[in-house]
Amino acid sequence: MDRLAALEKDPAARERSYAAAQERILLCSKCHGEDGNSRRDYIPNLAGQNPQYLFDAFEKYVTRQRTDFVMNQAAKLLTLDERVNIAFYFSQQKVHPRPVAEPVDNALVAQGAQRFGTLCVACHGAAALGRDGIPRIAGQPRPYLSHALQRYRDKDPSRADSPMLGVAASLSDGDIAALAAYLSQLQP
Numbered sequence: 001m002d003r004l005a006a007l008e009k010d011p012a013a014r015e016r017s018y019a020a021a022q023e024r025i026l027l028c029s030k031c032h033g034e035d036g037n038s039r040r041d042y043i044p045n046l047a048g049q050n051p052q053y054l055f056d057a058f059e060k061y062v063t064r065q066r067t068d069f070v071m072n073q074a075a076k077l078l079t080l081d082e083r084v085n086i087a088f089y090f091s092q093q094k095v096h097p098r099p100v101a102e103p104v105d106n107a108l109v110a111q112g113a114q115r116f117g118t119l120c121v122a123c124h125g126a127a128a129l130g131r132d133g134i135p136r137i138a139g140q141p142r143p144y145l146s147h148a149l150q151r152y153r154d155k156d157p158s159r160a161d162s163p164m165l166g167v168a169a170s171l172s173d174g175d176i177a178a179l180a181a182y183l184s185q186l187q188p
């Protein structure tokens with residue numbers, strides 16, 4: 001997106017965009033947190049997410065290529081300018097590590113690291129930070145990650161045409177549990 005790239009380079013425009021977004025995110029903050037750290041385990045963090053990915057996600061919700069009851073409605077309420085500003089705003093926020101609810105299973109985490117290194121690293125990068133249109137997945141809540149991977153694996157219609165459908169097709173339940181355990185504990 002040219003407009004996002006332009007924002008990266010122009011400090012005054014960045015400040016205007018940031019301030020405009022702050023006014024608009026009241027609705028979002030109930031679920032995603034004011035600083036983009038989500039309030040619930042099934043809701044993704046937006047903090048530190050790649051702005052291009054956030055922007056693309058809005059487009060997919062508007063066109064219903066990606067479906068979610070709340071998000072399809074929320075995305076439609078935003079103008080193009082607001083989608084640019086909000087994508088930029090959340091990308092600038094810091095991810096806070098979540099408290100780990102259960103004891104960390106080191107063997108499971110190690111298995112996840114191994115699967116990630118073989119299957120995922122080429123696109124999501126060594127630290128799982130993604131880039132451009134590829135999402136950062138490090139530090140997302142574990143239940144959100146496993147649910148997302150199950151939906152891709154099961155070709156759930158809510159994720160139509162995603163490049164992840166092919167990638168996830170061969171994942172076992174054990175792979176998904178291991179990947180979610182590994183990725184959720186990565187500190188971004």
Ligand code: HEC
Pocket residue numbers: 025027028029030031032042043044045046054057058066067068070071074075078086135
């Ligand atoms: C009622 C709770 C709720 C509200 C309010 C809400 N969201 Fe969401 N949001 C969700 C859930 C749940 C998902 C995951 C849906 C899915 O899997 O497609 C999501 C997904 C997203 C995603 C995709 C993130 C990713 O990692 O793929 C973006 C971007 C997003 N929301 C932005 C917003 C913005 C901006 C607003 C305010 C205009 C907002 N949301 C309001 C619950 C909410």
Ligand code: HEC
Pocket residue numbers: 044115116119120121122123124133134135137145148149159161162163164167168179
């Ligand atoms: C060919 C490149 C590619 C590979 C390989 C890949 N991904 Fe992805 N992944 C993507 C893209 C692009 C998206 C965004 C998809 C979309 O919006 O439909 C994505 C989305 C995701 C999401 C959803 C993030 C969110 O916030 O909703 C998760 C989780 C994920 N990938 C995990 C993985 C895991 C785990 C692997 C390895 C098993 C993997 N990916 C391999 C390109 C890839």
